[in-house]
Amino acid sequence: MALNSLVARLPYPSRGVQKGVGLAAIVAQAGIGVTGSVVRVTGSGLGCRTWPQCQPGSMVPVRHDELHAVTQWIEFSNRLLTGLVIAVAAIAVLTAWRVHADHPRKRLLALAWTMPGGVVLQAVVGGMTVLAKLEWWTVAIHFLASTPLIWCAVLLLHGFLEGDEPPRPLVPPAARTLLVVLTVAMWAVLVAGTTVTGAGPHGGDPDTHRLDAPIETLARVHSGLLVGYLLVLAVFGLMLLRAGAPKRLWQRYAAVWLVAVAQGILGFVQYALGVPEALVSLHVLGSALVIITTAALWCAARDRGAPAPRANFPEPAGELTAAG
Incomplete structure (x- = not known):
């Protein structure tokens, strides 16, 4: 009760502030995954050899005969x-x-x-990843744990901008079911992508173990699942056309196509060029954008009404006197 009273004394956030906070949450959750990929492709994953300390006995990087200072500072x-x-x-x-x-x-x-719950979870998983010496499957879990947080951040943004009425579907039941299938397919693509990364050349540290599987086969599975995702998306679009979907929903739908196709092209170029470091981080960014646009499409397929206006409170006595 004391905390509620304290929070109630804070200035009421405007619609612009609420929207800005929601956008900041999306950028933060997506951005930390991209910076994590930079750590991996630069081989800095074990620049800090322990956790939560950086080096044994020190929370910050220290001079080390076996570790370059740049590697430590990147991590x-x-x-x-x-x-x-x-x-x-x-x-x-x-x-x-x-x-x-x-x-x-x-x-x-x-x-x-x-x-904040996700931050705690990621801190624990990140610590396990370091202590496990960047085993590929721990790195995969570390990345995959961030994906629902990006999704929830998109829902948070929409939560600030919409009401709390029961969701009213803007698409037919079959299309709503297909949207669930599309979301499951998206996560299947992401999971398959982590296996390609696990078998690839960028493990975060030169000595870390890699997934012992043919990367060509893993890449084919990954790309095949992306094709499946796009096929589901195409059928969903046909349902929208038949149902006469609103303009906002079509805009979100077009954004998903744009990002997903660009991500597929980037993945092909990345593979053809031998997985250069810069393209790896761009591909991770693309993965985050696929999640963001798919989540935005999900939110646009239903309506929760407008947010309630701020409750009216009596004006301070000084303002009442001035007004009189």
């Missing part, structure tokens, strides 16, 4: 960025809590709490 800088993600997560909770103080928004508050 350490990525850990520092986690602090920024924590700050954004805390702001998201406070913003949602302040809105909730005026009108009960339990769903919005729950979505906001997934942000």
